[in-house]
Amino acid sequence: MIKDIIEALSELLPHQILHGQQVGTKYAVDWSGESALTPDIVVRPTNVAHVSALLQYCNQHQLPIVIQGGMTGLSGGSTPQHSEIVLSLERLTGISELDTESMTLTALAGTPLEHLQLAASEAGLYLPLDLGARGSCTVGGNVATNAGGNQVLSYGMTRSLVLGLEAVTADGTIIRSMNKMLKNNAGYDLKQLFIGSEGTLGVVTEVVFRLFPKPLNKQSALCGFSTFSQAVFFLQRMQSTCSRVSAFEIMWDNYLKQVLVMNQQFSRPLAEDHAFYVLIEIEGNESERDVESFNLQLQACLDDGILNDAIVAQSDRDVGQFWQLRDGVVDILASVTHRANFDIGVPISQMPAFVEAVEASLSAQFDHLELCIFGHMADGNLHIIAWTGREGDVELIYQKVYTLVGNMGGTITAEHGIGTMKRQYLSLCRSEQEIALMRLIKQTMDPNNILNPGRVI
Numbered sequence: 169m170i171k172d173i174i175e176a177l178s179e180l181l182p183h184q185i186l187h188g189q190q191v192g193t194k195y196a197v198d199w200s201g202e203s204a205l206t207p208d209i210v211v212r213p214t215n216v217a218h219v220s221a222l223l224q225y226c227n228q229h230q231l232p233i234v235i236q237g238g239m240t241g242l243s244g245g246s247t248p249q250h251s252e253i254v255l256s257l258e259r260l261t262g263i264s265e266l267d268t269e270s271m272t273l274t275a276l277a278g279t280p281l282e283h284l285q286l287a288a289s290e291a292g293l294y295l296p297l298d299l300g301a302r303g304s305c306t307v308g309g310n311v312a313t314n315a316g317g318n319q320v321l322s323y324g325m326t327r328s329l330v331l332g333l334e335a336v337t338a339d340g341t342i343i344r345s346m347n348k349m350l351k352n353n354a355g356y357d358l359k360q361l362f363i364g365s366e367g368t369l370g371v372v373t374e375v376v377f378r379l380f381p382k383p384l385n386k387q388s389a390l391c392g393f394s395t396f397s398q399a400v401f402f403l404q405r406m407q408s409t410c411s412r413v414s415a416f417e418i419m420w421d422n423y424l425k426q427v428l429v430m431n432q433q434f435s436r437p438l439a440e441d442h443a444f445y446v447l448i449e450i451e452g453n454e455s456e457r458d459v460e461s462f463n464l465q466l467q468a469c470l471d472d473g474i475l476n477d478a479i480v481a482q483s484d485r486d487v488g489q490f491w492q493l494r495d496g497v498v499d500i501l502a503s504v505t506h507r508a509n510f511d512i513g514v515p516i517s518q519m520p521a522f523v524e525a526v527e528a529s530l531s532a533q534f535d536h537l538e539l540c541i542f543g544h545m546a547d548g549n550l551h552i553i554a555w556t557g558r559e560g561d562v563e564l565i566y567q568k569v570y571t572l573v574g575n576m577g578g579t580i581t582a583e584h585g586i587g588t589m590k591r592q593y594l595s596l597c598r599s600e601q602e603i604a605l606m607r608l609i610k611q612t613m614d615p616n617n618i619l620n621p622g623r624v625i
């Protein structure tokens with residue numbers, strides 16, 4: 169059977185098929201590290217017509233496909249299962265157009281995000297989508313997962329940065345919807361079907377992003393707090409008094425300690441220990457005034473007891489060092505096995521009670537529990553990594569935390585998506601009617617269930 173498929177696909181799409189020994193382990197698992205499986209067949213198209221031909225064939229023969237971008241996803245969505253054929257977008261790359269007047273950037277789906285950021289910057293413009301995986305994640309993956317990242321607070325998630333896209337549906341139909349305008353109310357906004365649906369409704373092949381004027385000036389500081397409420401006051405104060413607050417990343421002390429243990433070359437950023445740390449960034453276009461008002465506001469917050477301590481970046485190197493601490497999660501993920509990794513969302517007002525409930529519930533059940541908490545606080549999004557060192561505890565930790573999330577009206581995923589790993593918990597944060605409508609859309613667009621089966625719903 170596999171032999172026949174390889175023969176047919178090699179004829180249909182010459183030089184685009186890898187099989188057997190040619191298939192490397194890089195196609196076996198995404199960054200979640202869960203349930204690796206090296207696939208039998210990998211197809212690597214170089215244009216949309218080839219993607220369409222592959223989907224037509226697979227649909228006719230009811231062959232399941234898993235779509236792969238940069239494999240930096242954290243929900244198991246691009247990890248092959250059973251006999252799935254891998255559709256890798258790794259060769260569908262390149263920037264198709266940079267329109268400086270319309271302020272749009274169009275790129276093929278397999279292009280790494282960082283290439284777009286650099287191209288925009290070289291043209292004096294700005295693509296505000298940014299995440300730790302920028303060098304490896306692809307724009308197709310970003311769109312499919314509706315990626316969030318570090319600047320959602322001012323620019324929104326990927327959804328709000330995408331003006332148009334091209335996608336191929338399960339039967340091979342190419343839907344070209346390459347809108348470049350901010351306004352377009354002609355009928356249904358079809359691109360939204362493909363944004364955030366994690367490859368279950370179509371393969372994204374090209375994307376039009378909205379660009380922004382490049383901010384002339386960025387100010388960054390790392391701040392220490394004793395209480396969560398102080399951090400909330402601080403956010404509100406800075407939003408109401410400074411120019412645009414573009415990032416507001418919170419780190420619990422337990423997170424920072426773990427990052428420092430894993431990276432002996434990093435040093436403690438502030439003289440004393442604090443219960444919470446915030447990395448704040450402000451963007452503006454009036455250099456001197458922005459610097460002055462940022463420093464004045466930080467001083468006012470110190471004087472008013474909102475802030476315990478702060479260090480302001482004096483150079484790009486300092487900024488880089490602040491972000492190294494925030495991005496230190498990579499080392500935790502890479503070195504801790506048997507961990508539960510959460511990207512939950514709860515309203516900011518519920519965060520302290522939620523974290524307290526998580527700590528109480530998990531420590532009552534597990535000894536040797538380690539917890540690291542950090543995240544995009546201003547977006548209502550917290551990342552929690554929890555482990556005991558025992559594989560058997562991981563699923564129980566997921567169950568306990570997701571149940572608490574559901575009880576508090578939160579979401580089990582604020583940005584990484586459902587993939588395969590959170591599917592069984594979807595009903596904790598989506599109603600029966602919502603899930604039924606999701607199923608109906610899936611059945612209508614992919615009646616043979618060939619696209620990323622078993623993901624999301």
Ligand SMILES: Cc1cc2nc3c(=O)[nH]c(=O)nc-3n(C[C@H](O)[C@H](O)[C@H](O)COP(=O)(O)OP(=O)(O)OC[C@H]3O[C@@H](n4cnc5c(N)ncnc54)[C@H](O)[C@@H]3O)c2cc1C
Pocket residue numbers: 198199234235236237238239240241242244245246257277298299300301304305306307308309310311312313314315316317318366367368370371372373498583584587620623
């Ligand atoms: C260090 C690190 C930091 C991260 N930080 C963030 C963060 O701040 N915010 C955030 O949101 N995420 C973050 N992530 C998660 C991840 O980077 C994002 O989900 C990213 O958008 C995935 O892109 P990818 O190309 O790697 O997709 P993949 O991992 O290859 O795929 C992800 C999902 O999208 C589907 N898919 C991929 N390409 C396409 C396509 N062209 N058409 C249709 N479906 C497709 C896959 O089937 C899969 O279901 C981080 C990951 C790492 C490792």
